[in-house]
Amino acid sequence: MxxxxxxxxxxxxxxxxxxxxxxxxxxxxxxxxxxxxxxxxxxxxxxxxxxxxxxxxxxxxxxxxxxxxxxxxxxxxxxxxxxxxxxxxxxxxxxxxxxxxxxxxxxxxxxxxxxxxxxxxxxxxxxxxxxxYRYHPLVREARARAASGGVGALLTLEASYLQDWMLRRDDDDWRADAAAGGPSRAFADIGSHLCDLVEFVTGERIVRLAARTRRVYDERAGRPVSNEDLAALLVETGSGALGTLLVSQMAPGRKNALVIELHGTRRSIRFEQERPEELWIGARKASRLLLRDPATAAPDSARLQRLPAGHPMGYQDAFDGFVADVYAAIAGASPEGMPTFADGLRAAVLTEAVLEASASRTWIEVPA
Missing domain, CATH: 3.40.50.720 (NAD(P)-binding Rossmann-like Domain)
Structure with missing residues (x-):
């Protein structure tokens, strides 16, 4: 990298x-x-x-x-x-x-x-x-450590993205209307972020998956609903690593809880979007909590750290970093890790694979 x-x-x-x-x-x-x-x-x-x-x-x-x-x-x-x-x-x-x-x-x-x-x-x-979410500095730190072999060979992963804003039957939004929001809601809306982060940090593609989706309410605020509230996936990456992914917009108390944890032959590593200043690193004999610090970070993490250690950075800072990269690309630069329309296509391909797997109740090979 x-x-x-x-x-x-x-x-x-x-x-x-x-x-x-x-x-x-x-x-x-x-x-x-x-x-x-x-x-x-x-x-x-x-x-x-x-x-x-x-x-x-x-x-x-x-x-x-x-x-x-x-x-x-x-x-x-x-x-x-x-x-x-x-x-x-x-x-x-x-x-x-x-x-x-x-x-x-x-x-x-x-x-x-x-x-x-x-x-x-x-x-x-x-x-x-x-x-x-690629633009949280500690996501880049996790990616750098995975790429350098610090995690070892990837064995398993667990990831989830949980919210609660559609918990009640009278919770409604244009996304619940398939004509405006599309055939997938929870997965296309937030599961796409989760899969993008899994593939970005691991450097591996999800090559096959099995999935189940669930629509809890067929009506919201008196209006028919046809897209899903939650999805559960079992995935396999290109190296053979297995993973579980849970996506829900009906998890009480969870506001924007995106979590990714990788387990390798040397280390585990965990990032929680609601705690973006921390990266948990697990080992057989000792585990530790790494705090954001541009002085000790990998270069691709440090470049996104506009504030010194101890001054919390969050979601808007991540978005600022993304837009800054886009505008730098317009000026002729080639920013590392900037998500393009090709990444948007990848999310659409994965969304269709999830819907197909749920409908057929079989494993689906994800198109490259």
Whole structure:
């Protein structure tokens, strides 16, 4: 694994946003931190867009997404809209020659995601998907230790991503509507992050899997629901390591509990997203807790540590690091580990494999 220190000078990037929810706020904060000009925004209505522009300091409101995408003073379009709209909006932005940051899932089918990868390659632009948990410095530390042999040969892994925001029958969201959210909800929404992190840290692909999904409520707030609330997976990696993955949006008390633990022939290593300043390292005779410290970190971890040890970094810092890498890539750099549309395609392929495995109740070979 090679590491590049990003020291390229980035010209002011002119940024447009499509969408007006929570994720737009996160994207806008990261873009501002990266020195971008927040140029234009469109949302579900002009009044909504006006409110977002005032709150976030975006210079101009556009009537619709097409006007943001077509604006000559917009270099990169951030797509933060419901899932089913991602593919057509990303395709339109690519056709307009824009760089694109598209929220996951990149598309609600692997075929559409594959078409977007080809379109991005043909356009020669930067096209990224925010799998931002890669940007926690201690995730990079875990990855560096796995790559250097510190964990040894991978034997098993356990990983989970648990939330509780859809626990009750009257908890509702547009994601529960398959027409807007897609055929998968829990796995496409958060399981995609979990699998991306597993493959990113281990450096291995999930090559086959068995899965069960469950929809607890067939209706939410009086509206029919057809996508899943939770998923459980048994996976095998390219080296033969076995793993268990649990994904749920109905785990009481768990807010954003993403956990990955690897077990190798030399060490175990564990990262918890809600405790991002810590990395647990287990050994036969002694275990220890490693705290974030740029002075002792692997280079690819240290470059993301904008604050000294003892000054906590969190989710927004990880997102800031991702957007900074995207804008550096627009300026010509090649940041290590930046998630692209190819990674978005990978998530779509895994999502379809999980749904197929659950429906057939058989092991599924995951397409490369």
């Amino acid at each position: 090679t590491t590049e220190v990003i020291d390229i000078v980035v010209d002011t990037v002119r940024t447009g946003f499509v969408g007006g929810g929570f994720m737009t706020r996160v994207h806008a904060a990261a873009a501002r931190r990266a020195g971008a000009a927040l140029t234009a925004v469109a949302s579900s209505s002009p009044s909504r867009a006006q409110l977002v522009a005032q709150e976030l300091g975006v210079a101009r409101v556009e009537d619709d997404a097409a006007r943001v995408i077509g604006a000559p003073d917009v270099d990169v379009v951030h797509i933060c809209t419901p899932n089913a709209t991602h593919a057509p909006l990303a395709a339109a932005a690519l056709a307009a020659g824009k760089h694109v940051v598209c929220e996951k899932p990149l598309a609600i089918s692997a075929a559409d995601a594959r078409a977007l990868v080809r379109a991005a390659d043909d356009a020669g632009v930067v096209a990224a998907v925010p799998f931002v």
